[in-house]
Amino acid sequence: MRGFIMFLIFPLLLNAQVQKSTIERAEKLLLEKYGKAHQERIKTGLKQVSALWQKEDGSDEEFLQFVEENFAASPEELSLIFKRFERVFESLDGHFNIMGRNLRWFADVDEGKMILLDEYLSAFDSSSHLTEDLFKSKIAFIILLNFKAPTLEELQMEGEKLKREEWARARMAMRFTTRVPAEVQQEIVKAFSQADNYISNYNFYLGNILNSQGKTLFPKDLKLISHWGLRDELKARYLDKDGLEKQQLIYELMLKIINQEIPQEIINNPQFSWKISDGIPKNSKGKEPDTRYEMFLNIFNALRKADPYSPQYPTFIQRKFNREREIPEAKVKEMLENVCSSPLRFEVAKIIEKKLGRKLRPFDIWYNLLKATPKIPEKELDEMVSKKFPDVKAFEKEIPSILKKLGFKEDMAEFIGNHISVDPARGAGHAMGALLKEDKAHLRTRVPEQGMNYKGFNIAMHELGHNVEQVISNSLMDYHFLKGVPNTAFTEAFAFIFQGKDLEILGFKQEDEMSQYWDVLNEFWMTYEIAGVSLVDMEVWNELYKKPDMTKEELKKVVIEKAKMIWNKYYAEVFGEKDTPILSIYSHMINSALYLPDYPMGHLIAFQIKNYLKDKILGEEMLRICKIGSKIPNLWMKEAVGEELSEKPLLEQTEIALQKLKK
Secondary structure, eight states, rough: OOOHHHHHHHHHHHOOOOHHHHHHHHHHHHHHHHHHGGGHHHHHHHHHHOOOOOOOOOOHHHHHHHHHOOOOOOHHHHHHHHHHHHHHHHHHHHEEEEEEEEHTTHHOOOSSSHHHHHHHHHHOOOOTTTHHHHHHTTTTHHHHHSSOOOOHHHHHHGGGGGHHHHHHHHHHTTTSSSOOOOOHHHHHHHHHHHHHHHTOOOEEEEGGGOOOOSOOOSOTOOOOEEHHHHHHHHHHHHGGTTTHHHHHHHHHHHHHHHTTBGGGGGOOTTTOOOOOOOSOOSSSSOOEEEEEHHHHHHHHHHHOOOTGSSSSSSSOOOOOOOIIIIIIIHHHHHHHHHHOOOOOHHHHHHHHHHHHOEEEOGGGGOOOSSOOOOOOOHHHHHHHHHOOOOOHHHHHHHHHHHHHTOOOHHHHHHHHHTTTEEEEEESSSSEESSSSTTHHHHHOOOTTOOOHHHHHHHHHHHHHHHHHHHHHHHHHOSOOGSOOSSSHHHHHHHHHHHTHHHHHHOOHHHHHSTTTHHHHHHHHHHHHHHHHHHHHHHHHHHHHSTTTTOHHHHHHHHHHHHHHHHHHHHHHHTOOOOOOGGGGOTTHHSSSOOOTHHHHHHHHHHHHHHHHTTTTHHHHHHHHHSSSSSSHHHHHHHHHSSOOOSSSHHHHHHHHHHHHHHH
């Protein structure tokens, strides 16, 4: 592995053009000009610039001239430079974000049939040349010469001492620790776009999926996306007396998807029926040709081409955990394994078995009736929601009222609501934030012709949590370079909190004091499920780096093997069944590149935040918390809720909940 990483770094070393003697001359020149008081800054700046300076950037003499002309010694000059960059980069980031949103509009937003052009537009990244242009114009080098880009380890040690502007300056410099060529960046965008389009159109008309008796169990017009729609439909059937047969059929369909034993014609096609127990029918063109794993592999191969241009973190895995997530992979793995191996899972499973009146099946990993809910059928919830929200604009109009119910003051609820636009989603739904303070965040959710249903409202509440965080941490942030939260897991935390309040917004309250303990068990079970899924994702990515020339057929085999391995280790004993690959059904694994660990981390973060908010007003505290900005996770958690990020609060509260419910 070490030899492989060195092989990746070697091209970057070949591109480095600055001689050691030139760097020494530059240091001497700057020390003579500005004095030893600036020695540490001079050394850091020269190291950062020379690491990414390439032949086309200029000769050694031009390097010397550049550093002499652009090193800023006085605090006043540094402050002036920083303020210039704050203003300019908000404009750059914000307008490129708007262009990207517009280019992807017809792929993301349901405005009728997609045409081939939409795929080309969504694959085009207008900002793909931006970073390289900032290097070529020397703007990036001015930042690297004057502002330190600390490593994760340095931020962990020194972060608590940094003032807010110092954090913003560090974040500004950290965005230029890699220099990925525009053609590589464009290839990455293309791979993600193709995978997104594949997943967004991976729908099934469940009424056309027949059971072993050749009967249909679902309405003909029930069109569901994999995996989200299928999973949510499976969850919804726990309320049906005859729901088990429907759940079993969905589970069998999921296994066929994982194994790529799906006839090509059944995907997104209302005209083709399939008796699932018969395998690939004779009137079919054949099974899907492992397209699922081809999309995954395309993303891996595209991202791997960026490895040589990131000397700090020379693999995508390192960049994802250390640079983007800023929680080391080993730490994430430890937390997830502690949840998955907890003996509490057996006790919670027994409670679920008692509720179901049967032994658990593998798909009961998605059991969702632990949480205290009003005794109201989903059909009635659907009718209530569709009447209230006949289209996306009705939901958009209601956002300020929803926020007021969650404790936001009227003026702030209106401000946030005016910064969110709701669009009909082509896919399962998502949230897209803004980067200009005056721009709007966009919420995408599916709304059928007959109006939004309860599942759609539940998803919309999840995305609203994202949007509210995005608006506060952008439009109300003091520094552009501190915008956002530490990583995606933190915005997922707010999404989970909002999603968990969906019934409260509809007017249903917890029915008794024991409800809080049922909610804890529900949180544990959801985290237990997605933690295993995330461990599979992590295992697969590590295998890809061990064998980077893997074919799509080999990748399919690895995914299935790793899914079975994690299942057998943490789930088989609980569910009484071995060797199921069901943990690999998640579409995120195909089109989102190691995004999945953000979900269990989001659950753990959300749980700690909810614990903190028990006797507080969500709206008021969220305003304070989201303005902390993008500090590293542990420091953010300390400032937000007074304790470091940990799985222990969830496990401790689950044990307490089990004891209370036994009484």
